[in-house]
Amino acid sequence: MAIFKKNIDGLLLSTFPFMLPRHGGQVRLKKTYDYLNKNGHNLKSIAFFEQNAYPRACIGKFDIPMPLNDSWQIYKGHQQPLANDFITGEYVFKNKDYFLKQVQKRFSNIDYIYVEHPWLYKFANFIKEEKFHSLKIILGYPNIEYKLKREILKSFSIQQEDLIDDIKKIEIHAIKNSDLIFLVSKTEMSFCQVIKSPNTKLAYSKNGFDPLSDVENKSYQKLKKILPKKFIFYFGSGHPPNFTHINEYLGDILAYLPPDVKLVIAGGVSQHVYSAFTKDENFMFNQSRLILLDEISDCDLNTLLNLAHIIVLPIGYGGGSALKTAQAIGSKCFVVSNNIGLRDFEEYIDNRKIYLCKKNNFKETIVKLLEKRKSFKKNYSELTWEFQLKIIDHEIRGIL
């Protein structure tokens, strides 16, 4: 049995703040941050973030904003759209001496640096080389970044292979040189296994869910006024690919939904879904079947995950394992997803609660399930955050 160090000083580096999480990546980081601090780690975080892009409550104590002007966004002489994460990493590394001083001001000891995504890996390595020689570098690697970035750019009809090559170089370098890599799905696992150095350890920790609590009466009373008895639920942040392929799976018109069934949307994706369903002459009908909730509290999300009849996951592309997939599996609803929505959760497809569908049978499955009664007993405890984050704690302690 391994003997673990009791008090561990860690630094968490990210390109986005996460104190008030909205999208999946933020939720995962916040969960990890909270869990480790509760379990004997002295973990501090620094997020290098774009100013004015996040609410104040989201920003952590040590977070560092990027300059207010857009000079930092210039890459290879021109503005680089949709790659702020990568550019942030490059900017921080370019100004590494200044940022190292900032780190030194805040931290006297660091046992490990947890770099979420490879963007800040070069800077983490610089800290190691310059100041804290014995620290370990841990990489949080939820996506194969170059592939994901290519998909995102493609969805906006942008082709920029030189950027993709640069991203690929950075992530291969990070995979090769990290001491420990946390992965969320098998796809990344196989990718890393080929590239990693012999000393790099790979650990598998999926995105999880918090077990549903009982519906709070206050939330129920509030939502009861706007929700129909039976509804289909989709939730997500307002980032691609959460909305890019919505019409391909749910159709241009929600004609298959009876008048008493609605499609309820929550989260930042709401406005994008609204646009997707009101772009043509079907707008009037679609509006009659849509309920947009926009941002909702965790308590309301809990209510919706309890009450919805079906959760849909019409995700266009992406790597890693989606956080909302775990939440959907842990909900009290049927789950209708495409293969990307259920990536790495394939073993849970049972055609009783969780259905894997293609474009051509997605809507048909929804219609069939609307007639079925919900009754599920399995609790999927291995998918809870508690279970998954324990792996992270265990693995970090193992390399120190």
Next chain:
Amino acid sequence: MNWLDITTSYNWSRPPVGIVRVELEAINYSLNHRKNTKFCIFNKKLNKFYEIKKDEVRMIVDSLSHMQTQSIIHNNTSRKYHKFVFFLRLFLFYILRDKEKKIEVRLKKYKPLIINIYINSKRFLKSLVSFVKLPFNCLSKKKNLNTEIFFKKNDTYISMGLDWDNKDLKYLYDIKKKNKFNVKFFCYDIIPILYPHLCSGNVSPIFIDYYINLAHVSDHVYCISANTRKDLVKFWRSSNAPIKSTSIVRLGDTEIIHDSALTNFQLQNLNINHLINFDFILLVSTIERRKNHEIIYRAYVRLIDKGYKDVLPNLIFIGMHGWGVNDLMDDLKYDPRIRDKIYIFNNISDYELAILYKKCLFTVYPSLYEGWGLPVAESLSYGKFCLASSSSSVPEIFSNKECIDFIDPWDLYSWEKAILFFSTNKKELYKKEKMIKKHFKITSWKTTFEKVFK
């Protein structure tokens, strides 16, 4: 128990046309042949169905039929105006002499105003009377409306009105789900969805909403033609709506007015009275883009340009000025080539229309798209040959090629050729009319509704 929804007729306050007329025929049929049918209306404000007792239904039928007669009186208003101007001119001629012309020009300018004042003063008086009667009416209506309906399991609810305006299909869906009764609707066409550009304004979203909800709420939909059924099912399929059972019902043909009824009838429109003494071709339809009057105008103009003016009969358009045809109306007004060839009349009574059908050489109907094509059936009912559009449902009306010719509505050359041929070959027309008499059978409304109320 059959429940016939008569909301459209109940709320209608003008002479009945199109769908309103179909509903009215259904009411007449039910009153006379289906004694166990009950009548209901939907109150959109209260979201409730109410029973309407047969006595009141009869009153509604009488009142709408009366309006039909009244419309003839309305049409006479224009004639009254002319009489008024005639006597005024006489008066002015003697009193004012040289100033008479000036005043007449002014009168011409104010002609619509004078007619409007005449009609509106009548309407105003009517409204005033209704207003005074209102409290009493409310009391009596309330009495009638007291019986709210809760359809039961074996009931059948039938609706064939302007339901996209008058109904709440979501509510109907809810109560149907609860009480498990049968719901049957009519579909006349889905042109606003298929060809929104051929309709006035952007009504497509309203009809998309309506026909999808119809798919969810109905157990059966009666389509007025095979083409309409094909369009509806295709639309449902393409939008992933549930595909419900459908069947085709042929609408009843207009009851023809026989010569005996017309013997004592005198055409009050002096222009029509004059024109029926010459050969003419008849086109009965609202003048709007979809009806494609333009192709007939162009065919006429080309024939005139080619030197056939003298052999061409007059062309009479019967129909009100619809939407999207302002340029065409200008052409018809200002093109000197057709000034004494093409005539337009509006607000024609059934009797006047009957005379026009009987006296015309043949009829034309070049519509771009139809749900059915009533004027074609009407022409055949009067035994008149029709050069009809080959589009959509029109060929379904009567496919016997010995009796009717179909032409692509866009094919100007064919229209031109056919119009010239039948205008100059009365023997051919006579043969066609003989065949129509032999083969065309008028469909009665009874036959139509026997299928619906079975």
